[in-house]
Amino acid sequence: MNNCFENLISQRRSVYNISNNPTVSIEEISVWVKECLLQCPTPFNSQSGRIILLFGKHHQKLWNITSDALQKITSAEQFSKTKNKILSFAAGFGTILYFIDDKITQDLQQQFPLYADNFPVWAEQANGILQFMVWSILSEHDIGASLQHYNPLIDADVKKAFSVPDSWRLIAQMPFGSISIKPEAKTFLPLENRIKIFKD
Numbered sequence: 001m002n003n004c005f006e007n008l009i010s011q012r013r014s015v016y017n018i019s020n021n022p023t024v025s026i027e028e029i030s031v032w033v034k035e036c037l038l039q040c041p042t043p044f045n046s047q048s049g050r051i052i053l054l055f056g057k058h059h060q061k062l063w064n065i066t067s068d069a070l071q072k073i074t075s076a077e078q079f080s081k082t083k084n085k086i087l088s089f090a091a092g093f094g095t096i097l098y099f100i101d102d103k104i105t106q107d108l109q110q111q112f113p114l115y116a117d118n119f120p121v122w123a124e125q126a127n128g129i130l131q132f133m134v135w136s137i138l139s140e141h142d143i144g145a146s147l148q149h150y151n152p153l154i155d156a157d158v159k160k161a162f163s164v165p166d167s168w169r170l171i172a173q174m175p176f177g178s179i180s181i182k183p184e185a186k187t188f189l190p191l192e193n194r195i196k197i198f199k200d
């Protein structure tokens with residue numbers, strides 16, 4: 001393992017083939033995730049990101065909820081494909097649920113009306129940074145993860161199942177586990193269309 005951040009960001013990938021053969025403990029993962037919550041930059045240091053960590057039967061429950069919700073809105077033919085996808089997430093070691101506490105955003109909007117339109121956008125951006133921090137730390141420890149978005153379809157059931165406070169809004173789900181199959185090489189758009197550098 002090479003801990004250099006430059007290598008880390010190249011190594012992090014969306015890993016869909018995951019399994020439940022943990023090489024790290026729940027405690028270790030919890031420590032890393034807590035550190036990300038503490039260190040993640042946020043507008044006005046507002047710290048609006050929230051996380052629920054699911055392991056074992058709780059992790060399975062999330063994917064059962066998702067499967068049931070999808071079954072209600074897809075055809076039988078479509079659902080058999082979807083079901084396999086959901087099973088591939090459930091096959092992992094755990095899932096991280098990312099939320100934004102909208103109460104923090106609303107309080108900031110009242111306190112700083114000049115930036116009222118920006119705070120919801122900034123909260124989403126900060127949550128993306130938080131997701132990337134956790135994703136990278138998992139990758140550093142050879143744990144595969146991907147980013148899923150079954151919200152808002154599953155919001156109500158998730159709220160009930162995991163006692164989610166009313167002001168927390170679900171943003172993303174990150175199933176993770178040991179890497180069964182590494183992802184294929186990634187393709188890139190030409191950099192010359194994506195960056196301008198002015199010098200001298």
Ligand SMILES: Cc1cc2nc3c(=O)[nH]c(=O)nc-3n(C[C@H](O)[C@H](O)[C@H](O)COP(=O)(O)O)c2cc1C
Nearest residue numbers: 012013014015016128146147148149150172183186
């Ligand atoms: C904001 C955001 C939303 C994403 N949503 C999903 C998603 O809903 N499902 C999924 O499988 N991957 C999702 N991804 C993962 C991307 O598809 C993936 O990052 C991209 O294809 C590049 O591959 P890599 O992660 O291996 O570098 C998302 C990524 C980002 C940054």
